[in-house]
Amino acid sequence: MGPEKKQKRNLADLIFKSVLWRSIFRTDIPTDKRGRMVTVLNNFFLHLHPVSIPRHAVKLKYTWLMGILATFLFFVLTITGILLMFYYRPTVQYAYNDVLDMAESTPLGVMREIHRWSAHLMVITVWLHMFRVFMTGSYKPPREFNWGVGVILLTLTMLLSFTGYLLPWDQLAIWAITVGSNMAAATPLVGREGPGSALLSIGDISLIGRTSDAKFMLLGDTRIAEGALLRFYVFHCVFFPFIIVMFMMVHFWRIRKDGGISGPA
Amino acid sequence: MRDDSKIKNETASTDSPTQGCGCGCKCGSRDGVTRLGFITCMVAGWATFTASVGGLGAMLLRFLAPNVDYEPSQSFSAGSPDDYTRGEVSTRWKDKYGVWIVRLEDRIVAVSTVCTHLGCTPNWLETEGKFKCPCHGSGFRKTGDNFEGPAPRPLERFKIWLNDEGGLEINKSIVFRGEKDEWSSPESYVSA
Amino acid sequence: METLKHLLNLLSDPRISFPILMILFFFIFPPTAWFEKWNKRLHFDRLWTPVGGLVMHGLMLVALVAATLDPNFRLIVTKPDNVPIVILIFGSVYFLWLSMRQARDNDQRLEAGEKPDEYCDPKRRDILVWPDVLYIELIAMILCMAFIIIWSLYLQAPLEQPANPALAPNPAKAPWYFLALQEMLVYFDPWLAGVVFPTLIIVGLIALPYLDSDRAGSGFYSFSRRKLFISLFCFGWLLLWVYLIIVGTFLRGPNWNFFGPFEVWDAHKVVPMNNVNLSELIWIKLLHRPLPNSILLREAVGILGLLGYLFVLPPLLEKSALKRFAGQMGRMRYGLFMFLSLMGLLLPIKMILRWTLSLKYLVSIPGWFNI
Numbered sequence: 040m041g042p043e044k045k046q047k048r049n050l051a052d053l054i055f056k057s058v059l060w061r062s063i064f065r066t067d068i069p070t071d072k073r074g075r076m077v078t079v080l081n082n083f084f085l086h087l088h089p090v091s092i093p094r095h096a097v098k099l100k101y102t103w104l105m106g107i108l109a110t111f112l113f114f115v116l117t118i119t120g121i122l123l124m125f126y127y128r129p130t131v132q133y134a135y136n137d138v139l140d141m142a143e144s145t146p147l148g149v150m151r152e153i154h155r156w157s158a159h160l161m162v163i164t165v166w167l168h169m170f171r172v173f174m175t176g177s178y179k180p181p182r183e184f185n186w187g188v189g190v191i192l193l194t195l196t197m198l199l200s201f202t203g204y205l206l207p208w209d210q211l212a213i214w215a216i217t218v219g220s221n222m223a224a225a226t227p228l229v230g231r232e233g234p235g236s237a238l239l240s241i242g243d244i245s246l247i248g249r250t251s252d253a254k255f256m257l258l259g260d261t262r263i264a265e266g267a268l269l270r271f272y273v274f275h276c277v278f279f280p281f282i283i284v285m286f287m288m289v290h291f292w293r294i295r296k297d298g299g300i301s302g303p304a
Numbered sequence: 305m306r307d308d309s310k311i312k313n314e315t316a317s318t319d320s321p322t323q324g325c326g327c328g329c330k331c332g333s334r335d336g337v338t339r340l341g342f343i344t345c346m347v348a349g350w351a352t353f354t355a356s357v358g359g360l361g362a363m364l365l366r367f368l369a370p371n372v373d374y375e376p377s378q379s380f381s382a383g384s385p386d387d388y389t390r391g392e393v394s395t396r397w398k399d400k401y402g403v404w405i406v407r408l409e410d411r412i413v414a415v416s417t418v419c420t421h422l423g424c425t426p427n428w429l430e431t432e433g434k435f436k437c438p439c440h441g442s443g444f445r446k447t448g449d450n451f452e453g454p455a456p457r458p459l460e461r462f463k464i465w466l467n468d469e470g471g472l473e474i475n476k477s478i479v480f481r482g483e484k485d486e487w488s489s490p491e492s493y494v495s496a
Numbered sequence: 497m498e499t500l501k502h503l504l505n506l507l508s509d510p511r512i513s514f515p516i517l518m519i520l521f522f523f524i525f526p527p528t529a530w531f532e533k534w535n536k537r538l539h540f541d542r543l544w545t546p547v548g549g550l551v552m553h554g555l556m557l558v559a560l561v562a563a564t565l566d567p568n569f570r571l572i573v574t575k576p577d578n579v580p581i582v583i584l585i586f587g588s589v590y591f592l593w594l595s596m597r598q599a600r601d602n603d604q605r606l607e608a609g610e611k612p613d614e615y616c617d618p619k620r621r622d623i624l625v626w627p628d629v630l631y632i633e634l635i636a637m638i639l640c641m642a643f644i645i646i647w648s649l650y651l652q653a654p655l656e657q658p659a660n661p662a663l664a665p666n667p668a669k670a671p672w673y674f675l676a677l678q679e680m681l682v683y684f685d686p687w688l689a690g691v692v693f694p695t696l697i698i699v700g701l702i703a704l705p706y707l708d709s710d711r712a713g714s715g716f717y718s719f720s721r722r723k724l725f726i727s728l729f730c731f732g733w734l735l736l737w738v739y740l741i742i743v744g745t746f747l748r749g750p751n752w753n754f755f756g757p758f759e760v761w762d763a764h765k766v767v768p769m770n771n772v773n774l775s776e777l778i779w780i781k782l783l784h785r786p787l788p789n790s791i792l793l794r795e796a797v798g799i800l801g802l803l804g805y806l807f808v809l810p811p812l813l814e815k816s817a818l819k820r821f822a823g824q825m826g827r828m829r830y831g832l833f834m835f836l837s838l839m840g841l842l843l844p845i846k847m848i849l850r851w852t853l854s855l856k857y858l859v860s861i862p863g864w865f866n867i
Binding site for chain 2: 661665678684685751752753764771866
């Protein structure tokens, strides 16, 4: 019995005291207060949090957890989105059928559902997060800049959702984009239909025409066609995720720098 | 401090006076930095910076607008004028070319199927005698004049003419806008 | 039952429900002391008690279930894409109640000279993030994922017919989170509703902490400390955003006409929409004269009215009714605050003018500037 017991302990030691494990996790599994603090401090992901927070901030009725859920949903969307890209080709010829096939040709067939419903839920959680921050007055100095970053994140969330709306290339998609891109055409000065676009001209040659206004730059075409689908695909899968991650990093960093979670003075 | 400046002056004096920052101004000259030289350098520096950043930005923006637009042909033949009865709004070419052929009392016109509000395709409601847009409720009369809803101007008309055989020809790339009084142009209709 | 449905169809028409809600709103969320007096007198603050919350949510649930029994309403509400809107409606009301309840508690504490509920004694230990906070977050994420998976297994993501540029669906709706913007498009030209107003919403939100910069009300739920800003923000969020999304989803049918929740979506419903410009109202209807040829003269009333509304009204109020408020805010802040508020109020003003006078444009210079 004796040697067996010894071996058991050694197995745990073999893992947790091994060079490999110690190179990844610098701290032991925490058993005391110091250990708990050090664990948070030493972990790249956990150190988004401070080691301790005030009591009121743990109460669900104060924070509603909307910020963390929005972040979580963003990661769910990133992962499911990457998986969806394996089965989707952004061309007018293939897009609709690829989406149609997805339900049949992929195991379980709910990846698109998870992606779509998570996206809806993310919009709602971001709105409610903003509402909570407003109602607690948490945007007041010194957090006013981070509120601004949050507003940009909110806008980007809706833009991400909107660009994803086009990709199935169905009736819902094309008409939402028709309306959306014609708003670009109505932009003052740089849109063909917008006020003041006639001012931007050299002599008789108008600088803002069918093939040179904001709408044309957005769609890469005068119609909603191949160019628009590819552009919205790139916006949705690369450009906006890239931008939103940048702003998310600033947002989280500023929470810590602006004094952590808000609370009464 | 005094020693430092002395050394600086000495090193400066070993340079030939023409040597400077390369822009021909005198900021590195024997006299040290003059007020004029400093300002010139700043202006030149910032001008270069603005020009390069602005130029890069313009390049990036311009890159978004392709040079070639692969649009299908804008012209088509729409049959004989006799194919259309007086007072009729024909939806024959709506799906393929985005055009309604409307035969009014004394003329035939080619009306665009793009709503002037936000580009949806209105429906022709025969019983009510109007075009009605499903997106935001804009309504247009048979002539294309807007009379209800948010549309800011009438539906556009396209160039239409009779070819040598007496058939209707339509060119969508030439547009006549009612609010600019272009509908009186003889190219915008065929008398019939 | 049928009469009740007819009544609800009638009441839900935004031409009736919006003005009612707008007036009620300021008594429920009183921006000034005068409204607050009436708020207390009408006992609207009892909405934020547990009983009030229970009644509010109970009524909403009963209304939803009862409405779903109606075949016309069921057609709309069971669309997969409209599920998030039901979540949004219940979510926004629940969290509104949750925050206002805590605000009410805290206001009573503050009145009694106590600290707000969120206050913790610095002598008491803070809570360690490992493990307490991380557990909460982990559990929240797992529950959220479980919710999404169940939702995904139960409801298929919608996919309509393949794109057809020649055939616009009737009605053609934007994604639900943009329906408030689409609603604005009915009342304003695209460059205003689609470009200027969204930009102003974003700018206004970013400017908010710089306008409401008094640190006193920071970090806890409170209404009395921040009456004006909470009232205005909730007006925008609840009435001009969530309410318009609900209208866009449930009450906008074919040809973008209004339909009551229990009404059949008849594509041939005839709704007169012969809108006229302010210039026509004034010159033809009021003065019985033809429209003058000079555009400036024709649109003079609209232009002067608009300029006066945006640029003369704020300085006048600064000297009179809002003297104390303007003094507290400072010139710059007051100017920005007034500009953003007045621009925001343009929407309800235009909506009401459209419904009462069938007004199309206040100022109409075709090809240049329509508002």
